[in-house]
Amino acid sequence: MSVPEEQLTTDVIGENTPDPLRFGFVKKTSAHAGGHSxxxxxxxxxxxxxxxxxxxxxxxxxxxxxxxxxxxxxxxxxxxxxxxxxxxxxxxxxxxxxxxxxxxxxxxxxxxxxxxxxxxxxxxxxxxxxxxxxxxxxxxxxxxxxxxxxxxxxxxxxxxxxxxxxxxxxxxxxxxxxxxxxxxxxxxxxxxxxxxxxxxxxxxxxxxxxxxxxxxxxxxxxxxxxxxxxxxxxxxxxxxxxxxxxxxxxxxxxxxxxxxxxxxxxxxxxxxxxxxxxxxxxxxxxxxxxxxxxxxxxxxxxxxxxxxxxxxxxxxxxxxxxxxAKTTAEVLPLGAGAGGNIGGYGVMQHRTLDGYLAAIKQGSMPVAMMIKQPVNAATTMAIKCAFDRGVVSKIELEQQAGWNVFDYCLPLFKAWQQHGFVTLNTTEQHQYVTLTLAGQFWAVTLAQAMIKVINKVNDSTMQAA
Missing domain, CATH: 3.20.20.70 (Aldolase class I)
Structure with a gap:
């Protein structure tokens, strides 16, 4: 099983250009990659x-x-x-x-x-x-x-x-x-x-x-x-x-x-x-x-x-x-506007001082929002961490994910290599995706694209993988 060809659109694989560093994508639209919750x-x-x-x-x-x-x-x-x-x-x-x-x-x-x-x-x-x-x-x-x-x-x-x-x-x-x-x-x-x-x-x-x-x-x-x-x-x-x-x-x-x-x-x-x-x-x-x-x-x-x-x-x-913070580490939040995650739940505390101070005065938790992280949260975090480091390791990624996500994304990696964002090494001993200079510049965009691709894999497909 691998990424369907119809998912390999330009917003995912980038442009085929002689200068991927400057023109690989239109622009970076977010400071951080994310997933569903x-x-x-x-x-x-x-x-x-x-x-x-x-x-x-x-x-x-x-x-x-x-x-x-x-x-x-x-x-x-x-x-x-x-x-x-x-x-x-x-x-x-x-x-x-x-x-x-x-x-x-x-x-x-x-x-x-x-x-x-x-x-x-x-x-x-x-x-x-x-x-x-x-x-x-x-x-x-x-x-x-x-x-x-x-x-x-x-x-x-x-x-x-x-x-x-x-x-x-x-x-x-x-x-x-x-x-x-x-x-x-x-x-x-x-x-x-x-x-x-x-x-x-x-x-x-x-x-x-x-x-x-x-x-x-x-x-x-x-x-x-x-x-x-x-x-x-x-x-x-x-x-x-x-x-x-x-x-x-x-x-x-x-x-x-x-x-x-x-x-x-x-x-x-x-x-x-x-x-x-x-x-x-x-x-x-x-x-x-x-x-x-x-x-x-x-x-x-x-x-x-x-x-x-x-x-x-x-x-x-x-x-x-x-x-x-880019891994699956848990983060305990303190203070107004603080965010964190505990036990598979994301937490955002009151951003307004009035809301925060009132909660503390009442002796309640100053929580404004909570989310249940998706079942593939560990995979998402492993991807974000890997792209932040500049290298995706098959062994490390799949240990976190619990399924053969690296192999599933091989068509995506090959398209990125063709477009100059990564170098793909899939020898028997070493299986890595290493970001080029262009890939490093577009690291968040690439991570978002990979997360988008795997989010289309439903739970039953994951289990079968």
């Missing part, structure tokens, strides 16, 4: 979530690798001092009273969820404090948050605790407080060092300030310092992008993510472009060239490649949470 009725949220945290759910058992439970903790801080023009996730402008009220409620949720049987049953390998802008908390709150997590949650001895944030106002006092709280990895959304690009994107601080601050933090040598760089922003041409890369290397930071701008409706940037107040962001072909330049620069500086868009200067930077 079944919503849970709202009146079942409380009882189901309670059962999951009590370890009494009849759903499939938690994710394991070699028999070891794999789990992460995600904590969401939904405040930003300024909304970036490209951001579609802005929730609340920071104010001291709002932040203080929220932090008090978050501490209540943290203690309550930490004492649940499910939580205490196995240690957490990674913790990520995301947002929003977590560094809009005070230095005292950041230290308290880290200490509360370490005090109440079972953590592995090498647990990665990441604090995300802005360079702006992240002074020495805040850094020392975060270290005192137990944070051992820091991720900053620089996006671009160029002053004009930053200002037009509503990023705070000019190039020299950001460059100097990242350099100083990296020189502390207390924890890995990682930055995000975004390519394709308005005013950011190839020359500026090359300077952004050079500036990163000059900082001495320990890791970097190179993300392409994915234009989404509803962002301030889309509105400003429509009104003629910002130039059009870079098109797909230019962004592909920027990606190519970034990969070449990382290779030239002998950085370790941890995924298709993340590099490490040395082995201190592991990017553990980001890697595990």
């Amino acid at each position: 079944q919503p849970i009725k709202p009146d079942e949220h409380q009882s189901l979530m309670a059962a999951l945290l009590q370890g009494k759910s009849e759903s499939r058992s938690e994710s394991t690798i070699s028999g070891i439970a794999i789990r992460c903790l995600y904590v969401h801080i939904p405040f930003c001092r300024v909304r970036c023009t490209y951001c579609n996730f802005f929730q609340y402008a920071s104010s001291k009273q709002l932040v203080d009220d929220y932090f008090a409620a978050l501490m209540i949720e943290l203690v309550e969820k930490a004492k649940q049987p499910w939580t205490q049953a196995a240690p957490f390998q990674a913790v990520y404090i995301g947002g929003g802008t977590p560094t809009d908390l005070s230095a005292k709150q950041i230290e308290q948050l880290g200490k509360m997590i370490r005090q109440h949650f079972p953590l592995t001895t090498d647990c990665e605790l990441t604090l995300e944030g802005r360079i702006n106002r992240f002074d020495d006092e805040m850094f020392e407080s975060a270290l005192e709280g137990g944070f051992n990895r820091f991720s900053f959304g620089v996006q671009s060092f160029d002053t004009q690009v930053r200002r037009k994107a509503k990023r705070l601080d000019d190039r020299e300030v950001v460059l100097s601050r990242v350099q100083r933090l990296a020189q502390y040598d207390q924890a890995p310092i990682v930055i995000d760089l975004l390519y394709g922003l308005p005013y950011q041409d190839l020359t500026i992008w090359q300077q952004d890369l050079s500036d990163f290397f000059a900082t001495g930071a320990h890791g970097v993510d190179l993300y392409q701008l994915v234009e989404m409706n509803g962002t301030p940037m889309a509105d400003l472009v429509e009104k003629g107040r910002l130039p059009q962001p870079a098109g797909t072909a230019i962004k592909a060239s920027m990606f190519e330049t970034g990969v070449a620069a990382m290779d030239a500086h002998h950085f370790n490649r941890l995924s298709v868009n993340h590099w490490a200067r040395d082995n201190r930077e592991r990017s553990l949470y980001n890697s595990l």
